[in-house]
Amino acid sequence: MIAMKTFRLFLLLLGAFLVMDDVCAELIEARVTTTRDFGYVLGDVIHATLDVPIALDEQLDAESLPKPGLLNRWLELRRLWHESVGEVRRIHLEYQLFYIPLAVKTLTIPPMTLRRKTSQGDQQPIEVPAWPVTVAPIHGLAVMAEGGMRLLQPEDPPARPDHQQYLRNAGLALILALAAFAYWAHLRGFLTLGRQGRHYRAAYRGLRKLMRSPPTSDNLRSGFLLLHRAFEQTLGKPLFAEDLPRFFEQHPDYRSLRGEIESCFEASYLLFFGSSLPSESFDLARLSALALACLRLERQRS
Numbered sequence: 001m002i003a004m005k006t007f008r009l010f011l012l013l014l015g016a017f018l019v020m021d022d023v024c025a026e027l028i029e030a031r032v033t034t035t036r037d038f039g040y041v042l043g044d045v046i047h048a049t050l051d052v053p054i055a056l057d058e059q060l061d062a063e064s065l066p067k068p069g070l071l072n073r074w075l076e077l078r079r080l081w082h083e084s085v086g087e088v089r090r091i092h093l094e095y096q097l098f099y100i101p102l103a104v105k106t107l108t109i110p111p112m113t114l115r116r117k118t119s120q121g122d123q124q125p126i127e128v129p130a131w132p133v134t135v136a137p138i139h140g141l142a143v144m145a146e147g148g149m150r151l152l153q154p155e156d157p158p159a160r161p162d163h164q165q166y167l168r169n170a171g172l173a174l175i176l177a178l179a180a181f182a183y184w185a186h187l188r189g190f191l192t193l194g195r196q197g198r199h200y201r202a203a204y205r206g207l208r209k210l211m212r213s214p215p216t217s218d219n220l221r222s223g224f225l226l227l228h229r230a231f232e233q234t235l236g237k238p239l240f241a242e243d244l245p246r247f248f249e250q251h252p253d254y255r256s257l258r259g260e261i262e263s264c265f266e267a268s269y270l271l272f273f274g275s276s277l278p279s280e281s282f283d284l285a286r287l288s289a290l291a292l293a294c295l296r297l298e299r300q301r302s
Contacts, residue, residue, distance in 0.1 A: 031050070031051045032049070032128065033048070033050075033051070034046065034047065034048045034131070037132065037133050039136060041135065041138060042098065042099065043097065043098075045078070046094070046095040046109070046133060048092075048095065048109070049092055050090070050093065050114075051085075052088065052089045052090075052114060052126055055087060057118070057119040058116050058117060060089050061115040064113065064126075065080065065114065066112055075097065075098070075109070076095065076096045078095065080092060080093045080094070095109065100137065101135050101136070101137050104135070106133070107135055108133075109131050109132075110130060111127070113125050198298075199229070199233040199234055200230045200291050200298050202226070202230065203226040203229065204291040204295050210222055210223050210284055211284050220284060221271060221272070224264075224287065226291075231261075234247075235247055235251075241265040244262060256297075257293055257297070260290050264287070
């Protein structure tokens with residue numbers, strides 16, 4: 001009787017051992033992969049990947065997957081998604097830290113248990129072990145705790161560029177441009193407002209206008225008349241070739257142009273009173289150049 005009871009107890013223990021061995025054999029552990037396990041600070045996102053072996057005739061129990069939300073006071077599961085890679089179900093997890101240690105500290109991501117369904121309808125557990133990560137302090141608090149130093153400040157905004165030098169350069173360039181324009185206008189006889197003696201200015205302008213017309217003998221006569229009128233207005237009475245010595249005596253500034261003025265009067269005499277035309281070299285362009293030279297002398301005297 002005792003032997004029978006002992007034999008039955010042995011059978012029960014053997015059966016329990018076989019059942020436990022079968023359960024342990026079915027226990028599956030997933031492989032965890034992270035981008036890194038160290039150097040996290042407040043607000044960082046931890047990316048983790050779980051590779052779960054799933055046969056073709058098996059499927060992952062979606063109800064066993066963790067739900068996004070707060071896991072504890074310092075960790076939140078933001079989102080997760082999964083995909084099939086061959087005979088492996090790959091689960092992507094995104095955690096976010098909400099913890100400020102005073103020194104580097106190791107924290108543990110909580111473990112989880114997943115399940116897979118077999119073709120016979122059985123459910124097998126898949127253990128996802130916990131894994132450690134190190135969290136670093138925010139330096140501002142640690143510095144403040146050591147000797148009352150200032151907290152870590154945000155970076156200063158970039159300095160505004162100094163436009164003063166560019167403005168000075170632009171102003172100087174504008175002044176030089178205005179001075180050059182004024183000098184050009186002075187040479188061209190446009191800045192004679194308020195000055196005495198504008199006779200050659202009118203002659204010069206009239207000659208420039210005649211030069212834009214076809215070169216005819218009438219235009220040449222009109223050009224000589226313009227310049228003669230300017231000489232007469234300068235002298236204050238009619239001026240002929242024989243009166244030129246008296247003109248240069250009363251207006252010595254024009255002696256530098258004496259040769260050209262005498263040539264102008266000789267060409268004018270041939271044009272108006274002679275039997276032939278003046279040389280082709282004494283044309284409207286030469287008359288205009290003489291008028292401009294006299295205009296410059298006129299401005300110097302004003």
